[in-house]
Amino acid sequence: MKTSQITKYLFKRQIVILGEMYLVTFAAIYILPLLLSLITGTLHDYSFVQILKTSPITGFFSFFMFVIATLSYENFKFLIQNGISRKTFFEAQITVYGLFILIGNTVNLIYNYLIYTPMTNRDTFNIFMTTYAKFFSNGIITVIFNFIFSALTLVIMTLIGMTIGSFLSLFSKTWQRILLVATPIIGGVTMIYIINALETSSLKMTWVEHFAEFILGYHRSGIYNPFPMMAFMLLISVIMLAIVRYLFSKKQLKRE
Amino acid sequence: MSVLEVSHVSKSFGSKNVLQDVSLTFDENKIYGLLGRNGAGKSTLLNIMTNRIFADTGEVKIDSERINDNDAKLGLIFLMSEVNLYPNGNTLNQIVADTELIYGSFNHQLAERLAKEFDLDLTSKFGKLSTGYNSIFKLILALCVPVKFVLLDEPVLGLDANHREMFYSELIQTYTDNPRTFIISTHLIEEVANLISDVIVLDEGRIMLDQPVEDVLAKTHSVVGPQKDVDAYTKGLNVIGHDNMGTIRVNYVYGDLDDRRLPDTVQLSNFDLQKLFIFLTNQFEGSRHYEN
Numbered sequence: 377m378k379t380s381q382i383t384k385y386l387f388k389r390q391i392v393i394l395g396e397m398y399l400v401t402f403a404a405i406y407i408l409p410l411l412l413s414l415i416t417g418t419l420h421d422y423s424f425v426q427i428l429k430t431s432p433i434t435g436f437f438s439f440f441m442f443v444i445a446t447l448s449y450e451n452f453k454f455l456i457q458n459g460i461s462r463k464t465f466f467e468a469q470i471t472v473y474g475l476f477i478l479i480g481n482t483v484n485l486i487y488n489y490l491i492y493t494p495m496t497n498r499d500t501f502n503i504f505m506t507t508y509a510k511f512f513s514n515g516i517i518t519v520i521f522n523f524i525f526s527a528l529t530l531v532i533m534t535l536i537g538m539t540i541g542s543f544l545s546l547f548s549k550t551w552q553r554i555l556l557v558a559t560p561i562i563g564g565v566t567m568i569y570i571i572n573a574l575e576t577s578s579l580k581m582t583w584v585e586h587f588a589e590f591i592l593g594y595h596r597s598g599i600y601n602p603f604p605m606m607a608f609m610l611l612i613s614v615i616m617l618a619i620v621r622y623l624f625s626k627k628q629l630k631r632e
Numbered sequence: 633m634s635v636l637e638v639s640h641v642s643k644s645f646g647s648k649n650v651l652q653d654v655s656l657t658f659d660e661n662k663i664y665g666l667l668g669r670n671g672a673g674k675s676t677l678l679n680i681m682t683n684r685i686f687a688d689t690g691e692v693k694i695d696s697e698r699i700n701d702n703d704a705k706l707g708l709i710f711l712m713s714e715v716n717l718y719p720n721g722n723t724l725n726q727i728v729a730d731t732e733l734i735y736g737s738f739n740h741q742l743a744e745r746l747a748k749e750f751d752l753d754l755t756s757k758f759g760k761l762s763t764g765y766n767s768i769f770k771l772i773l774a775l776c777v778p779v780k781f782v783l784l785d786e787p788v789l790g791l792d793a794n795h796r797e798m799f800y801s802e803l804i805q806t807y808t809d810n811p812r813t814f815i816i817s818t819h820l821i822e823e824v825a826n827l828i829s830d831v832i833v834l835d836e837g838r839i840m841l842d843q844p845v846e847d848v849l850a851k852t853h854s855v856v857g858p859q860k861d862v863d864a865y866t867k868g869l870n871v872i873g874h875d876n877m878g879t880i881r882v883n884y885v886y887g888d889l890d891d892r893r894l895p896d897t898v899q900l901s902n903f904d905l906q907k908l909f910i911f912l913t914n915q916f917e918g919s920r921h922y923e924n
Contacts, residue, residue: 378703381733450719456684457717458734459706459779625701629684629715631645 382468434484445537449545466624508602528609535616542623641690665828666817712774713785720759739776763790821906857898873911
């Protein structure tokens, strides 16, 4: 199998896209306000630290992974042209995303701990630190589990992107447009209806509340336990990986 | 010797049956012509053979191994078609490098020579190529990758007459230098008739003919003479078409002639592959399909 060659190809191609996304975001968040301040003569109001506090660039990484993960069809076209099976494509793609998550997550946490926190005096830079940091008394253990928790979050965002991208790639461009427009509308309307129905209904959905408390690791003391959530994320990841594998096996060249 | 087998492949798009129980065998080191009218199912067949789309039933094998999820076998086959599967923003050199990375090797010497001959700038971006140069670049790739089966779907689309001639010449040269199997799907039958060793005719999703060209042409007979004599001579034979020129009648026969006596007023000769193809795939008065 040609998994290593395809891993190299996909890594080379997608690291460029990732780099471009970071550059654009960096320019939009940090450089653009500076330029606007210069032009409008309000440089005294520009605060790099303030921007850093409100828009940590590391938070965008999961969004970038989600976006890149939706773009599977373009790579599929080139690979099927060159005799690469869907199985090899899937394995190589998972390897590349795994590498991105490993590297990206490491860089993010180093940046957050060594640059962001000292500059802003804030250590609640991600969901784990906000919710679960108090569970561990040892700082090193906290960092390790922060790494694992953040990685799992990135894995899920990536797999959601792969699922959506692979699912949509099974349809023609016309149907993709219909699905992209109709799904949020139908989803939104359905959600509103359900919420309204629950509010007026006598049916007590206490099991939902209990389930959420369990998954979130809620404790009366206010110290949340991260392990149920991590186990849940791991389970969801495995299920989604199987779904993505199935969707990859169904990819075909579209008649366009 | 490698063998590419298509076994009982059928494919429908919606309610339209595009391929119906197609079975073919392609041997190594031959040049096949895959002929068929528009909508006959040629491109669909080639796409199924390279696993770009799935057949509804049947399978494709190389050396008795299914090609599905099989890099080793898929890597032996390359399809050049009008569909653009390369990133538009990449330069041609970049695409060559990526292709080499995947195949493990690439004939750069041949690629550079062909690019020079066709006046193709390899630093151009793929998305900026004209239709003709798009085809030329893809043809160059097809001739330079280390595969055993090269499938060409309308290879000369958009090429001017000079470039077409150059392509055919290069095809023969590369086939001589590095024998492998070529399967050429084309409408320009006259142009490929002298290149191909075997001919396959696909009509309405079914195989009508699958034989060596020599054998096929040996069975073509145009019977020319006065109508009465020609009709009398060809009575009981497989007449697949006819032409009238005043009082002269030409009956086109496909099949073996028996030992009946040839009248002095009637002449026999062979007719070409294009004419045979037109008659076999046309429905008109006095003709019937020849079932292979």
